[in-house]
Amino acid sequence: MTDFRFAVNVLPKPGILDPQGRAVEGSLGHLGVSGVAGVRVGRRVELTVSADAETAARATVDHLAGELLSNPLIESFTVERIG
């Protein structure tokens, strides 16, 4: 068995209201920051999977990402190998 480390990035789907993103944009003025737009706030989950091969490990991560780590109705996710 080999350890594979992945990150799952979960973000609100385009068109879905993102109140945290609006809150960040609303705070930019207080920090004196301009020129920032299109803020989207989501989650990042990093995890290690022990498996015989990367394909099997990635299948586990895809399963978890769709069933546990994201809400497929309003969020989309991407998976990246980080170690």
Next chain:
Amino acid sequence: MTDFRFAVNVLPKPGILDPQGRAVEGSLGHLGVSGVAGVRVGRRVELTVSADAETAARATVDHLAGELLSNPLIESFTVERIG
């Protein structure tokens, strides 16, 4: 001015308690998933910065990440260019 898109990944520092990560690990059995460990749950923020050069845009993102998007006492962040 050019638009640069970045992602800020915010994660609990090593050694800092991560209750969301523990909750994910506690749910794995219900999903029939084994071989997963080291779960860390953080945030991912994507944003667009208009600036004259990537260096200036990245400085703005670093400033925001440290002042607004993360709590430096308990979280660390990384910045990646995504577009």
